[in-house]
Amino acid sequence: MTILLVAELREGHLHPASAKVLTAARQLGSDVHVLLATDPGEAVCTEVAMLQGVTRVRCLAAPHYRDHGVENLALPIAQTAALYTHVVFAATPFGKALAPRLAAMLDVAPVSDVIQILAPDLFVRPTYAGNVLSTVQCREPVKVLTIRPSAFAPAARSTSAAPVDVAPAGPDMGVSQRIARQYQGGARPALADAQVIVAGGQGLGSKDNFARLIYPLADMLGAAIGATRAAVDAGFAPYDWQVGQTGQIVAPELYIAIGISGAAQHVAGIRGARVVVAFNKDAEAPLLQVADYALVGDLNDTVPQWLAALQAQHPV
Numbered sequence: 001m002t003i004l005l006v007a008e009l010r011e012g013h014l015h016p017a018s019a020k021v022l023t024a025a026r027q028l029g030s031d032v033h034v035l036l037a038t039d040p041g042e043a044v045c046t047e048v049a050m051l052q053g054v055t056r057v058r059c060l061a062a063p064h065y066r067d068h069g070v071e072n073l074a075l076p077i078a079q080t081a082a083l084y085t086h087v088v089f090a091a092t093p094f095g096k097a098l099a100p101r102l103a104a105m106l107d108v109a110p111v112s113d114v115i116q117i118l119a120p121d122l123f124v125r126p127t128y129a130g131n132v133l134s135t136v137q138c139r140e141p142v143k144v145l146t147i148r149p150s151a152f153a154p155a156a157r158s159t160s161a162a163p164v165d166v167a168p169a170g171p172d173m174g175v176s177q178r179i180a181r182q183y184q185g186g187a188r189p190a191l192a193d194a195q196v197i198v199a200g201g202q203g204l205g206s207k208d209n210f211a212r213l214i215y216p217l218a219d220m221l222g223a224a225i226g227a228t229r230a231a232v233d234a235g236f237a238p239y240d241w242q243v244g245q246t247g248q249i250v251a252p253e254l255y256i257a258i259g260i261s262g263a264a265q266h267v268a269g270i271r272g273a274r275v276v277v278a279f280n281k282d283a284e285a286p287l288l289q290v291a292d293y294a295l296v297g298d299l300n301d302t303v304p305q306w307l308a309a310l311q312a313q314h315p316v
């Protein structure tokens with residue numbers, strides 16, 4: 001049983017989500033190859049070879065992989081997929097775009113959002129916004145899986161390096177090209193791997209109030225900023241910050257939810273959070289049923305009071 005993990009890169013390094021999916025891949029079998037598509041000269045292949053559990057690194061190196069677009073990748077993966085029992089991806093936008101392309105080329109049904117591996121063909125995945133956990137058996141000859149990184153710990157570094165092969169690059173399909181890339185989070189940590197997240201909802205009332213109350217608290221705590229769909233729809237925050245069923249799935253140590261009611265579609269994205277703190281004026285809001293701590297009151301009073309108390313304890 002040989003597993004192929006299709007790794008994702010960020011700024012020339014392995015994306016933290018791929019290091020977590022490696023842990024899942026090792027539960028499927030002990031022979032784990034990692035495929036990386038890189039711009040020639042990137043040192044990431046050697047970095048990945050030093051991770052525990054990697055038995056081989058396959059590097060596809062060509063200038064058209066610089067943008068990490070998925071259109072150029074499905075074909076070279078499909079051409080070698082018969083060598084593998086499983087092809088696994090992180091359930092990130094990259095993995096979610098690539099896995100269905102590959103599954104269509106191989107004519108197999110993919111299994112998405114795996115959070116637990118019970119056997120090499122038996123997986124647990126959330127459905128109905130996380131309210132139901134389904135156990136599914138996959139009988140496809142090559143199992144194409146996307147795996148939720150938040151459900152697995154990152155693989156540790158090894159003391160020895162796995163061999164690195166240069167695999168033949170696929171053609172440039174010329175379908176898409178990145179023109180520009182603008183990171184919206186500034187110096188803040190990325191939502192997907194943040195330890196602390198301050199998230200705002202429609203209860204903040206306006207974009208200005210979102211900025212006035214959420215930004216200083218996030219800066220004070222070194223946190224990433226999240227938002228509900230209602231908040232991003234209202235223009236309080238960019239769409240990339242949406243947390244939930246149709247946004248990002250997060251698993252921070254601390255999730256601070258301000259003016260968020262706790263709709264099932266939002267809660268589906270924060271089930272992996274260790275501690276949830278809710279600021280809400282409504283003691284009956286559904287989020288308070290899943291929160292570990294709640295501050296019931298008008299957020300225009302409670303948030304500044306909390307921030308002031310934090311600043312008094314930790315003066316800059």
Ligand SMILES: Cc1cc2nc3c(=O)[nH]c(=O)nc-3n(C[C@H](O)[C@H](O)[C@H](O)COP(=O)(O)OP(=O)(O)OC[C@H]3O[C@@H](n4cnc5c(N)ncnc54)[C@H](O)[C@@H]3O)c2cc1C
Pocket residue numbers: 200201202203204227228229230231242243244245246247248258259260261262263264265266269279280281282285297298299300
């Ligand atoms: C198919 C589908 C997918 C969806 N996907 C997502 C998703 O991925 N993520 C997501 O977030 N939503 C998603 N939604 C939307 C979701 O159903 C809710 O509409 C949304 O999460 C509500 O956002 P909210 O909590 O900001 O707003 P509201 O539900 O309006 O809640 C606002 C809260 O703020 C509180 N509040 C108001 N004023 C104050 C004040 N002054 N002080 C303190 N508290 C105050 C209120 O008591 C209330 O609890 C999806 C919906 C559908 C149908």
